[in-house]
């Protein structure tokens with residue numbers, strides 16, 4: 664089972680933002696989307712989640728996904744999780760299973776949601792309203808909700824952007840486990856290239872809405888690619904596991 668994206672095109676009005684994007688995201692792997700501000704990462708993830716009109720075909724295991732399949736099989740967490748809401752933290756996580764909730768909660772589901780919150784140390788916040796917790800805590804709550812859905816495909820837009828260093832590592836460790844253990848297909852937009860190198864199985868570079876590079880970190884995170892995609896000069900070294908580490912030096916013309 665893998666996630667196939669064929670000739671995906673997205674336009675806002677007459678402005679083309681994603682052009683002819685083709686890729687295959689394997690089962691049980693993390694694919695990280697990288698690229699400069701405005702490169703099209705969020706637009707691509709939103710289109711895959713069925714939230715932006717697009718042209719092209721997306722399929723899982725060869726079967727093209729209808730808009731209904733997209734909603735059922737794909738979970739998506741946006742970049743901006745700010746919310747004025749009187750929903751509590753526990754209610755937000757439970758909404759992850761909205762599709763299977765009736766008038767009464769199925770037995771045990773609240774306990775499962777609490778256990779999910781506990782993974783990121785959030786259980787004590789269960790009764791707080793969404794607007795009574797910090798930005799990083801809100802990002803963790805929405806991440807917990809997306810994981811609680813147990814989707815086949817999980818799309819996360821900059822899931823560690825609001826998190827401290829420890830929580831960045833905890834979240835990416837957890838995502839790697841979910842991918843490996845459940846076979847979940849995970850796609851992330853990321854700006855931290857070193858974390859992408861450490862955790863992603865594949866990196867896809869977007870430049871002006873076009874796929875500019877794809878493959879393992881060591882092939883994508885090269886000085887030439889970073890100059891072309893970000894307009895920077897960078898020093899690349901290999902760590903003890905032969906993964907590239909990027910040290911940005913200066914912006915270039």
Ligand SMILES: Nc1ncnc2c1ncn2[C@@H]1O[C@H](COP(=O)(O)OP(=O)(O)OP(=O)(O)O)[C@@H](O)[C@H]1O
Nearest residue numbers: 675680698699700701702703704705706707742852
């Ligand atoms: N709703 C919209 N209407 C019109 N243009 C948009 C809209 N949303 C995004 N764009 C444009 O589409 C392009 C891609 O934006 P997108 O948000 O996908 O980039 P990104 O790679 O996620 O950037 P960032 O790293 O800043 O989050 C940009 O030029 C942006 O200005």
